[in-house]
Amino acid sequence: MPGATLTLFITGLLFLRHGLFERPLEHVRVIAGLMIFGLLSWLAEVFLDVPFLGTPAGASPKACEEELAARGVQTFVMDRTWRFAPAFSENHEWRSAATIHTLSGEVWDVLVRGQRGQVYTQNRGDR
Secondary structure, eight states: OOOHHHHHHHHHHHHHHTTTTTOGGGGHHHHHHHHHHHHHHHHHHHHSOOOOOSOOOOSSHHHHHHHHHHTTOOEEEEETTSTTHHHHHHOTTEEEEEEEEOTTSOEEEEEEESOTTOOOOOOGGGO
């Protein structure tokens, strides 16, 4: 699946086509808006406690488990079509807290770290 580099490439082509690079003085408002958006995005990423968003990049269920543990993830939403979904469903460190059925037919499980039948309640500051 394409990452951010493809998005940036296409955005650069659009900026080139609309003349942002050749005539920057005509597009001061657009460039300033992009600069402000970039600064606010960076500040939010640095100063807000944003949870991990994305799919673990591990090549095996164990590697994904280690990545989630290293990031401190205690709860995540898992698509049942994910290649490691069966392994995480059978893993006793995670329990299914809820199942979500979408209108398009997708099925998602909300997995919580902790023993089966026990809700994990420890805060990050309690470690």
